Amino acid sequence: DTGVSQDPRHKITKRGQNVTFRCDPISEHNRLYWYRQTLGQGPEFLTYFQNEAQLEKSRLLSDRFSAERPKGSFSTLEIQRTEQGDSAMYLCASGPSWGGINTQYFGPGTRLTVL
Amino acid sequence: QQPVQSPQAVILREGEDAVINCSSSKALYSVHWYRQKHGEAPVFLMILLKGGEQKGHDKISASFNEKKQQSSLYLTASQLSYSGTYFCGTAGGGADGLTFGKGTHLIIQP
Numbered sequence: 001d002t003g004v005s006q007d008p009r010h011k012i013t014k015r016g017q018n019v020t021f022r023c024d025p026i027s028e029h030n031r032l033y034w035y036r037q038t039l040g041q042g043p044e045f046l047t048y049f050q051n052e053a054q055l056e057k058s059r060l061l062s063d064r065f066s067a068e069r070p071k072g073s074f075s076t077l078e079i080q081r082t083e084q085g086d087s088a089m090y091l092c093a094s095g096p097s098w099g100g101i102n103t104q105y106f107g108p109g110t111r112l113t114v115l
Numbered sequence: 116q117q118p119v120q121s122p123q124a125v126i127l128r129e130g131e132d133a134v135i136n137c138s139s140s141k142a143l144y145s146v147h148w149y150r151q152k153h154g155e156a157p158v159f160l161m162i163l164l165k166g167g168e169q170k171g172h173d174k175i176s177a178s179f180n181e182k183k184q185q186s187s188l189y190l191t192a193s194q195l196s197y198s199g200t201y202f203c204g205t206a207g208g209g210a211d212g213l214t215f216g217k218g219t220h221l222i223i224q225p
Contacts, residue, residue, distance in 0.1 A: 033212055042117075042202045042215030043157065056212060091156060101145060101164060102206055104213065106156040 002026070004094050004107030012113045013082055020078045021110045025094030032075050033104055034067055035091040036060065043091055043106075049075060050097060082114045116140050118205050120216035127193050127223050135188040135219045137203030146179050146186040147204040147213055150197075157202060160188075190221075198223045 005024045013019050025032050030051050035043035046065070048056040051072035061067075064082075069075040079086055089111050093104040118139040125133050137146060145164050149157035161172070163179035163186060174191045190197055200220050204213030
C-alpha cells in the first residue's frame, strides 16, 4: 500500500524561473489537496480537486500559480516567474470522498528554494 | 480564521501526560490532528467530527466540544517518539481544505 508521493523532493531555482511539481495520490483517493508550509508555521491550504475538477482555490493562490489534475489521478502545481517569497515546502495530500469525512494524508513534500 | 493552539510548547519527561488544545471562532465540521517531525511531512493522527465524540488509539486520544468549538488532544504516558510539532486542522465542511493552527512543540526528555 503506497502512500502519497511527490516529485521532486527538492528544487532550487533562480528568481523569475518557472517550476512544476508533481503529486501522485493514494490510488483509491479521489480528493487531492495542495498546501504550502513555511518554517515555523502550519500548512496553508492552496487548492483542492475532486477527481479532475478543481473545486476550491485559496486567495493565497495568485495568478502565477496553476494546478491541474487532468485525468483525475496525478496532479501538477506550476509556479511561474518565481519570487523569493515562494520559497517553502509544498505539500500534497489525498483523501477519500466516502463517508462524509475529509481525512487527508500528506506526501513527503517538495522543498522549493528560490535564489 | 486560523484556530488557536495552546500551549505553544511543552517539555515533558518520558511517562508524563500532556494536553494540547485547539479552539476556533467559527463553526466546525471536523477537527484533524497531525504530528510533524522536523523535515518530515505531517502524519495523520485522528479526525473528530461534530457531535462531541472522543476518539483514541493507543495512548493518544482526543475530544471535540462542538458547542465551544474546541478540541483537545491527550497524550498519556508519553514516549520519546511522541516528540514533534502537533497541529490541529479545522474544516467548516465535509470536503474543505484544512485551516491549521500554528502548532504546539512537544519535547519529551528521557
